[in-house]
Amino acid sequence: MQLDLNLLTALDALLEEESVAGAAARLHVTAPAMSRSLGRIRRTTGDQILVRTGRTMTPTPYAIAVREQVHELLHQVQGVLAPSRELDLATLERTFTLRWHDSLLSLSGPALLSAVRAQAPGVRLRFVAETATDTPGLRRGEVDLEANANPVSAPDIRAEKVGESPLVIAVREGHPLTRVKTVTAKRYAAAGHISVSRRGNLSNAIDDALAQLGLTRTVVATAPTEAAALDFVRGCDLVVCLPEATLRSAVAGSGLAVLPVPLDLPSAPIHLSWHQRYDTDQAHTWLRDLARAALTTRTPPQPNPEPADGTAT
The missing domain is CATH 3.40.190.10 (Periplasmic binding protein-like II)
Incomplete structure (x- = not known):
């Protein structure tokens, strides 16, 4: 049987989005085309992959079992078909989406943007706000890099502690x-x-x-x-x-x-998080290095002096 790598890409999108329409939008194809790809995947695997439950679609046990393997296979294939080249920052044109905690954005965002503009003027940064609930933006490719206190806990998400603050x-x-x-x-x-x-x-x-x-x-x-x-x-x-x-x-x-603080409280950690698909991506690695440097640059704190009179309440 001849393997169609397009089906692997389609399967990855379907498992991520759990929706034919969502997978189609992600891969910039029509919904009927994605529906046909799902049909071919079903015939090839002998499994339904996604089944309708009311207004949504639910992955089958087989689909859940192979989700991470499909991610890794696609990542390996992309690495083989896109061999490593020397990164030319002067000509690099790319847009990165970053979801950072608001305080980290205020504290370190300007330094990161300044470094990016100085080294790669063709790169643009999209800083987006954190949401009230955890979202799979890293897995879906909607977010390239997160910076916050609580990294996403998933086997395909990399999380690196880059600092902490009392x-x-x-x-x-x-x-x-x-x-x-x-x-x-x-x-x-x-x-x-x-x-x-x-x-x-x-x-x-x-x-x-x-x-x-x-x-x-x-x-x-x-x-x-x-x-x-x-x-x-x-x-x-x-x-x-x-x-x-x-x-x-x-x-x-x-x-x-x-x-x-008159309590024994741990310092607040600072984590960088990204999807494993970017582990060997040269441009993403460059951005992570700049983000790490911006987040770990510290100036000495300047606390307020204690009152001289020692008045108590």
């Missing part, structure tokens, strides 16, 4: 906590809090740490981004706990004060 407290200048000599856990818990959560979660590891001390706090609001949380903090007596790296670029001249 957690600190941000309050407005003049907040009661700025007038005490020591921010104790009890004083911290008694303050009004705002939490950062894409999903709107009202509790997190901070509440667990307080519970171990027999303390609870009141989270009066959640914000979807750290920038939004800091806007709330500037305007009222609320407390937000954020990575120090986030606040480094936000504090200067902003009416905010930075205080230590």
Whole structure:
């Protein structure tokens, strides 16, 4: 039997999208053409691959079992048919889509863009916002590189920890906590809090740490981004706990004060994530190197000095 590599490409798209229309759009072919490819795949494998369940299509057990193998086979074939060439950054024309946490984008995005423009003026970067739920953008090829605290957990996704940042407290200048000599856990818990959560979660590891001390706090609001949380903090007596790296670029001249966290909390990690299909892609490897450098470049933190009077509440 003669193998048609186009069927392997079609099968990969069908297994990723779990939709004939979605696979057709991904490969820039018509839906009827993709439907015919699915028919050929079914005849070749002797399996239905996708079966309709209501308005959606569900992969068969066989399809689920071979999904990762199909990914890897396609990746190997593409590597054989597209032999490695020396990367010419001066003539490289490519658009990369990056989904970065908003604070990392503010902190390191400008440095990355500057480096890209200096080395490869034909490359464009599309920074897109994080979503409220985890999406398979890396697997589908919709996102080339992610940077956040929580990497996608999947066997075909690469995740590299490139750094971490300790957690600190941000309050407005003049907040009661700025007038005490020591921010104790009890004083911290008694303050009004705002939490950062894409999903709107009202509790997190901070509440667990307080519970171990027999303390609870009141989270009066959640914000979807750290920038939004800091806007709330500037305007009222609320407390937000954020990575120090986030606040480094936000504090200067902003009416905010930075205080230590009176809890034993782990530092916030910084991860780069990408799909394994790009492991040997020279242009993607170059971009990862630049992103890693931008994310790990640090300037010394400048915490606010303690009050001289040592007033306690």
